[in-house]
Amino acid sequence: ELKVEQNPLFLSMQEEKNYTIYCNYSTTSDRLYWYRQDPGKSLESLFVLLSNGAVKQEGRLMASLDTKARLSTLHITAAVHDLSATYFCAVDIVTTSGTYKYIFGTGTRLKVLA
Amino acid sequence: KAGVTQTPRYLIKTRGQQVTLSCSPISGHRSVSWYQQTPGQGLQFLFEYFSETQRNKGNFPGRFSGRQFSNSRSEMNVSTLELGDSALYLCASSPTSGSDTQYFGPGTRLTVL
Numbered sequence: 001e002l003k004v005e006q007n008p009l010f011l012s013m014q015e016e017k018n019y020t021i022y023c024n025y026s027t028t029s030d031r032l033y034w035y036r037q038d039p040g041k042s043l044e045s046l047f048v049l050l051s052n053g054a055v056k057q058e059g060r061l062m063a064s065l066d067t068k069a070r071l072s073t074l075h076i077t078a079a080v081h082d083l084s085a086t087y088f089c090a091v092d093i094v095t096t097s098g099t100y101k102y103i104f105g106t107g108t109r110l111k112v113l114a
Numbered sequence: 115k116a117g118v119t120q121t122p123r124y125l126i127k128t129r130g131q132q133v134t135l136s137c138s139p140i141s142g143h144r145s146v147s148w149y150q151q152t153p154g155q156g157l158q159f160l161f162e163y164f165s166e167t168q169r170n171k172g173n174f175p176g177r178f179s180g181r182q183f184s185n186s187r188s189e190m191n192v193s194t195l196e197l198g199d200s201a202l203y204l205c206a207s208s209p210t211s212g213s214d215t216q217y218f219g220p221g222t223r224l225t226v227l
Contacts, residue, residue, distance in 0.1 A: 033215060042204060043218040088157065100211065101170045102147065104157040 002027050004091055004105040012111045016078050021108045023072040023089035030100075032072045033090045034063050037107075043088065046074075079112045086110070116141065118207050118219035126225045132193040135222045139186050139207030145169075146188040147216060148180060151202040160203075163188050164211035192224075200226045 003026045013019050023032070034046040047056040049065035049072060056063050060083065062075045072089055089105040119138045127133050139146050148160040159172040163182035180190045186207075192199055202223050206216035 035218075042220045043206075043216075045215050045217065048215050095170060099162075099169045101162070102159060102216065104149075104159075106156055 002093065002103055004089060004103050006087075006089060006105040006108045008108060009106060010109050010111075012113060013076075013079050014113055015080055018078065019076050021074040021076070021087055021110070023074070023105050025070050025072075025089075025091045025103075025105075027070075027091075027093055029067075029070075029091035029093055031092055032065050033092075034072070034074055035088045035090065037086045037088065039085075046087075076110075081112045081114055084110055084112045118205060118217055120203075120205050120219040120222050122222060123220060124223045124225075126227065127195050128227050129195055129197060131195050132191065133195060133224060135190045135192075135203055135205075135224075137188045137190070137205030137207075137219060139188070139205075140217055143207035143209050143217070144186050145208045145211045145214070146182055146186065147206045147208075148188070148190050149204045149206065150174075151204055151221070152200075157204075160190065162211065169211050195226045197226050200224060 005024045007022050032049045035043040036046050037043045047063040052067040054065045060077045065072045086107045086109045088107045090102050092100045092102050095101050121136045145164045147162040150158045160174055161180050162170045166182045177193045182188045202221045204221045205219045208214040208216045
C-alpha cells in the first residue's frame with residue numbers, strides 16, 4: 001500500500017531554534033511537493049523538488065529530496081511564530097493506467113512558542 | 115490572475131440530503147482535483163478531472179461524483195449525505211494533469227447534521 005508518512009505529527013518548538021520535519025514515501029515518485037496550511041485556511045505551495053539531491057530554500061525554510069531513500073526533509077532555521085502552521089508533503093505517482101495521482105502526507109502541525 | 119474559487123464557502127445540510135459544490139480553476143488551468151479534509155483522515159483524494167474527463171478516482175463510495183465543464187469549471191456532488199461526510203472539501207487546479215504544482219481554493223466547509 002502506498003504510504004506517505006511525516007514525522008513528527010506535532011511539533012512544538014521555541015523561537016530561534018532549528019528543527020527538521022521528515023517525509024517518507026513508499027514508492028517511486030517523480031516529484032515531491034511541500035505545502036503549508038494555516039488554521040482554517042487552504043493549502044499554499046512552498047516547494048517543488050524535481051530530482052534526487054534537489055534543495056530549495058525560501059526564508060527560514062529549506063527542503064531537500066533523496067529519491068534513493070524516498071525521503072524529503074523540511075528544515076526550519078531560527079523559527080519564528082509566523083511559521084506556525086500545518087505542513088504537508090505530497091508525492092505524485094504514476095497509476096496503473098499511466099496517469100498521475102497526488103498523495104498527501106499525514107501533515108505536521110508546527111507550533112512556535114514565543 | 116485570479117485564484118481558485120469555490121462556492122459556497124459554508125454549507126449545512128441534514129442526513130439524506132444531497133449537495134453540489136462548485137470550483138472555478140485558475141484561468142488556463144485544465145486539471146481540477148477534489149480533496150476531502152477531516153481531522154481524523156487528513157487529506158484524501160476524491161477525483162481529478164482533465165478536459166472534462168475523470169482521470170483518477172480515490173477510494174470513496176459512489177455517492178461522491180463530479181464533473182467538469184468545457185470551461186474547466188468543476189462540480190462535485192454528494193448524494194444521501196451521512197454525518198461522516200462533514201469535512202472541508204478542497205478543490206485544486208493545475209495547468210496539466212498530474213506531476214505539477216496544485217493551486218488550492220479556499221475550500222467549502224460542509225456540516226451534516
